[in-house]
Amino acid sequence: MTELTVQDLHVTLGKNHILKGVSMEIKRGEIVALLGPSGSGKTTLLRSIAGLELPTQGMIRISDQVVYDSADKIEVPVERRSLGFVFQSYALWPHRTVFENVAYGLKLRKVPKEEIRERVQEVLKNLGLGDLGDRFPHQLSGGQQQRVALARSLVYKPQVILLDEPLSNLDAKLREEARIWLRQLIIDLNLSAVCVTHDQAEAMAMADKIVLLKDGMIEQAGTPQQMYGAPDSLFVAEFMGANNTINGLVTDVDGDSASVKGEGWSLRGRLRAPLKAGDRTTAIVRLEKIKLAQTPKENSLRLPLTASLYLGNAWEYVFDLSGTTIRGYGNDFMPPGEQLVDIPAEHLWLF
Amino acid sequence: MNKMPFSKIAVITITAIAVFLPIGLLCWQSFLNAPFFQPEKLYGLDAYRFIFEDPDFKRAFLNSLYISLGMAFISVPLGGLLAFLMVRTNLPGRSWIEPLLLIPVFVSPMILCFGYTVAVGPVGFISIWAENILGSVPWNIYSMVSIVVIAGLSHVPHVYIYSSSALRSLGSDVEEAARVAGAGPLKVAATVSLPMVMPAMLYSGVLVFFLGFQVFGLALVLGDPEGHLVLATYLYKLTNKLGIPSYHLMAAVAMCIVAITVPLVLSQRFLLRNAHKYITLKGKGALQRTLPLGGWRWVAAGAIALWLAVTVVIPIVGIVFRAFVTNWGEGVTFLEAFTLNNFKEVFEQRNLMRGVINTILLGVIGGGLSVICFTFIGLSSHRKNNGWTRLLDYTVMTPRAVPGLLAGLAFLWVFLFFPPLAPFRKTLFSLWLAYSVVWLAYGMRLVSTSLLQVGPELEECARVTGATPGQVSRHVTVPLIKYGLLASWLMIFMIFEREYSTGVYLLGPGTEVIGSLMVSLWGAGSIDIISALSFINILLVSLGMGIALRYGVKLHD
Numbered sequence: 078m079t080e081l082t083v084q085d086l087h088v089t090l091g092k093n094h095i096l097k098g099v100s101m102e103i104k105r106g107e108i109v110a111l112l113g114p115s116g117s118g119k120t121t122l123l124r125s126i127a128g129l130e131l132p133t134q135g136m137i138r139i140s141d142q143v144v145y146d147s148a149d150k151i152e153v154p155v156e157r158r159s160l161g162f163v164f165q166s167y168a169l170w171p172h173r174t175v176f177e178n179v180a181y182g183l184k185l186r187k188v189p190k191e192e193i194r195e196r197v198q199e200v201l202k203n204l205g206l207g208d209l210g211d212r213f214p215h216q217l218s219g220g221q222q223q224r225v226a227l228a229r230s231l232v233y234k235p236q237v238i239l240l241d242e243p244l245s246n247l248d249a250k251l252r253e254e255a256r257i258w259l260r261q262l263i264i265d266l267n268l269s270a271v272c273v274t275h276d277q278a279e280a281m282a283m284a285d286k287i288v289l290l291k292d293g294m295i296e297q298a299g300t301p302q303q304m305y306g307a308p309d310s311l312f313v314a315e316f317m318g319a320n321n322t323i324n325g326l327v328t329d330v331d332g333d334s335a336s337v338k339g340e341g342w343s344l345r346g347r348l349r350a351p352l353k354a355g356d357r358t359t360a361i362v363r364l365e366k367i368k369l370a371q372t373p374k375e376n377s378l379r380l381p382l383t384a385s386l387y388l389g390n391a392w393e394y395v396f397d398l399s400g401t402t403i404r405g406y407g408n409d410f411m412p413p414g415e416q417l418v419d420i421p422a423e424h425l426w427l428f
Numbered sequence: 429m430n431k432m433p434f435s436k437i438a439v440i441t442i443t444a445i446a447v448f449l450p451i452g453l454l455c456w457q458s459f460l461n462a463p464f465f466q467p468e469k470l471y472g473l474d475a476y477r478f479i480f481e482d483p484d485f486k487r488a489f490l491n492s493l494y495i496s497l498g499m500a501f502i503s504v505p506l507g508g509l510l511a512f513l514m515v516r517t518n519l520p521g522r523s524w525i526e527p528l529l530l531i532p533v534f535v536s537p538m539i540l541c542f543g544y545t546v547a548v549g550p551v552g553f554i555s556i557w558a559e560n561i562l563g564s565v566p567w568n569i570y571s572m573v574s575i576v577v578i579a580g581l582s583h584v585p586h587v588y589i590y591s592s593s594a595l596r597s598l599g600s601d602v603e604e605a606a607r608v609a610g611a612g613p614l615k616v617a618a619t620v621s622l623p624m625v626m627p628a629m630l631y632s633g634v635l636v637f638f639l640g641f642q643v644f645g646l647a648l649v650l651g652d653p654e655g656h657l658v659l660a661t662y663l664y665k666l667t668n669k670l671g672i673p674s675y676h677l678m679a680a681v682a683m684c685i686v687a688i689t690v691p692l693v694l695s696q697r698f699l700l701r702n703a704h705k706y707i708t709l710k711g712k713g714a715l716q717r718t719l720p721l722g723g724w725r726w727v728a729a730g731a732i733a734l735w736l737a738v739t740v741v742i743p744i745v746g747i748v749f750r751a752f753v754t755n756w757g758e759g760v761t762f763l764e765a766f767t768l769n770n771f772k773e774v775f776e777q778r779n780l781m782r783g784v785i786n787t788i789l790l791g792v793i794g795g796g797l798s799v800i801c802f803t804f805i806g807l808s809s810h811r812k813n814n815g816w817t818r819l820l821d822y823t824v825m826t827p828r829a830v831p832g833l834l835a836g837l838a839f840l841w842v843f844l845f846f847p848p849l850a851p852f853r854k855t856l857f858s859l860w861l862a863y864s865v866v867w868l869a870y871g872m873r874l875v876s877t878s879l880l881q882v883g884p885e886l887e888e889c890a891r892v893t894g895a896t897p898g899q900v901s902r903h904v905t906v907p908l909i910k911y912g913l914l915a916s917w918l919m920i921f922m923i924f925e926r927e928y929s930t931g932v933y934l935l936g937p938g939t940e941v942i943g944s945l946m947v948s949l950w951g952a953g954s955i956d957i958i959s960a961l962s963f964i965n966i967l968l969v970s971l972g973m974g975i976a977l978r979y980g981v982k983l984h985d
């Protein structure tokens with residue numbers, strides 16, 4: 078069942094056309110990551126869904142209620158959309174205690190006092206904030222504030238929860254723990270969630286589905302595996318992972334595979350864009366796909382190793398391919414000199 | 429998100445009516461040849477013709493112009509210098525100089541001028557002392573030059589307020605960047621610091637220039653003895669001059685003053701917009717290094733002490749002293765002349781006593797009510813930007829162009845003209861309304877400064893959680909600015925205690941306040957009672973300042 082539908086949404090802020098026709102769907106229980114570079118319109122999309130920005134065109138439906146429709150002139154006010162929203166800055170009300178912050182949504186819904194007490198206590202306990210109810214926001218650590226913000230938006234049991242970079246204010250270590258914890262929590266509560274992030278690793282770890290925005294339009298949407306393993310465009314390929322980028326010339330095309338050649342080298346790769354012989358191409362290969370080879374294979378090159386960098390869990394090799402830097406990982410230190418490098422054809426994407 | 433609820437439109441409309449109706453009435457009256465409430469009246473320019481042909485009007489206009497120019501030339505450089513010394517150098521005693529600097533802003537100029545009269549007037553304490561030493565008094569406090577100089581010196585704080593906040597927001601980093609790039613300290617001051625505070629200086633220059641055209645109390649007290657009129661005192665004396673209340677003439681003079689000040693206020697708005705250019709450019713702000721002045725710091729401190737002595741200490745000590753003596757003159761000693769009779773008289777005369785009580789009521793309760801109104805007005809345009817909020821912007825700005833004297837006159841007429849309002853004319857409500865409108869711009873600035881400090885997400889988050897816009901205001905916005913509103917209340921209290929000109933035309937049994945009583949008593953020459961009232965008024969203002977200092981309320985931004 079579809080929990081949230083956005084259709085052809087256009088948003089203009091000031092004089093800038095920010096969202097230029099965004100459509101997406103979220104099913105019950107699904108976690109969707111809204112990914113994109115800074116300024117691509119992620120926050121704007123989230124705020125439009127919540128009703129904090131007024132779109133100029135399009136349709137938004139939450140469960141089976143249309144909350145915005147430019148054609149039918151429907152605009153449900155923010156407070157009646159019954160969503161959970163976690164702000165990037167957490168937006169905890171400094172004049173209220175943790176308990177009062179969390180209880181506010183229930184109070185507005187005229188829940189009896191006794192029940193408010195129980196439900197707030199329960200959600201605080203679930204989020205590991207059990208005995209912090211009497212504190213004020215400024216007496217909490219960043220991680221605790223983030224959980225209070227979450228508790229506040231969960232306590233009135235919204236069907237859909239929107240999170241704007243919920244982890245970006247935590248330090249790196251905490252962030253990695255928090256994303257596991259947050260994903261589990263959303264699944265346990267059987268919520269549908271839209272989570273904005275600009276970190277592709279976080280998006281892949283947390284989400285069932287990723288929507289990648291670029292300049293106010295959806296560049297590609299799909300599962301993390303699709304997004305990482307089968308990007309539709311150069312932008313997606315570059316955004317989703319760490320790559321080697323090689324420029325060359327397509328020499329011959331055979332179905333979905335093609336040969337590409339540069340100064341003193343030639344490789345086979347997979348076509349990911351309609352190219353024909355004679356076209357310039359940008360070839361992309363993920364760093365982890367570059368391997369040292371013992372014996373020459375179809376797609377191996379003999380390249381000078383210019384440096385080996387120690388990363389702790391691996392060594393990073395830096396090769397030189399006639400002026401282009403090629404990087405890859407290995408387990409052992411390698412002295413500078415010629416090495417045989419394998420670039421698997423099925424992982425060399427030609428755009 | 430941008431729809432205006434009816435309640436907000438209502439608030440904005442009421443505010444606009446409260447501001448524009450009285451001014452509209454003044455304007456209409458100025459084109460009539462008889463009082464507006466008389467059945468027989470004709471439209472015409474008679475009123476303007478009369479005043480333009482009156483040589484007194486011409487002299488009053490020129491005097492106002494001299495005062496404005498003098499004020500701009502005296503207070504802008506001195507205020508800028510003072511700001512630089514206070515913000516950027518290691519001047520000794522900065523923290524206790526700061527509140528003293530603001531005394532001329534919070535103490536009525538009437539009182540300061542009474543102080544000058546009793547201290548350095550022809551038979552003042554200091555004059556007599558000077559005469560004994562020098563043989564004659566080397567100054568004439570009632571000359572036009574003295575009036576201009578005193579007006580200029582007493583408006584230095586107005587310039588100081590704007591320049592110092594501009595200087596504070598200018599971080600040392602931009603200056604240091606210029607130093608690193610190879611500019612010497614003087615070059616830095618001339619090419620970086622000065623141009624960046626220039627908009628603020630210009631802004632305050634325009635401010636004092638139009639305040640110059642609004643000068644009333646100062647010219648009334650110091651200009652009277654030698655007959656120097658300014659526009660506001662010309663208006664005030666029109667009744668005496670012709671023997672009958674000549675409504676259309678008063679209105680015509682009022683419109684002339686407004687015609688001068690409105691463009692200036694509008695130009696300030698333009699300057700302010702330009703000044704914002706620099707705000708985005710400003711450095712990190714917080715970190716500021718002070719410039720060591722070396723031996724010069726004592727010279728600077730001496731100059732400031734001299735300025736404080738002339739503008740604050742002499743008049744205030746003078747008037748306080750005078751409040752406790754029967755009379756003063758050659759050969760009288762303080763102990764012989766000491767008396768509490770002046771105060772006894774204030775407490776015994778019903779209207780004076782009512783004036784004191786009304787002043788307190790108006791400041792405390794009226795001030796509180798005003799802040800509540802200002803808060804509603806502020807909330808009505810909070811985070812909105814549309815035609816209504818632009819209307820409100822202009823509405824709020826307009827009273828700055830209307831001196832209190834004119835506003836009081838206009839409100840008197842409004843209360844006369846609209847029968848449903850007539851019963852309120854002789855109550856404090858009429859005064860409160862006039863005060864609130866006259867100080868609308870000031871009060872709104874205080875309130876909106878607080879409102880702007882509320883993070884927008886805090887309000888948005890409440891909306892998402894399920895609160896209506898009204899609930900957001902009640903549960904989030906107002907509680908968050910609570911302390912800001914209390915501070916605003918205190919500031920409005922002090923301003924209402926100080927106000928003297930707005931009540932002049934509204935003065936009547938039941939609507940006496942210290943300020944307007946002093947104006948009318950000055951006409952009767954009762955300096956004994958005036959001194960006692962001044963002392964009480966100074967006490968009230970000091971009480972406000974004391975609370976502000978005690979609780980760390982910022983007296984300016």
Ligand SMILES: Nc1ncnc2c1ncn2[C@@H]1O[C@H](COP(=O)(O)OP(=O)(O)O)[C@@H](O)[C@H]1O
Nearest residue numbers: 090091093095114115116117118119120121122
């Ligand atoms: N109130 C506004 N008025 C005009 N432009 C805005 C406003 N808010 C954001 N923008 C612009 O909209 C674009 C998208 O902003 P945002 O949705 O916050 O991006 P993201 O969250 O993806 O970083 C940015 O280029 C930003 O400059």
Ligand SMILES: [Mg+2]
Nearest residue numbers: 119120121242
């Ligand atoms: Mg964002």
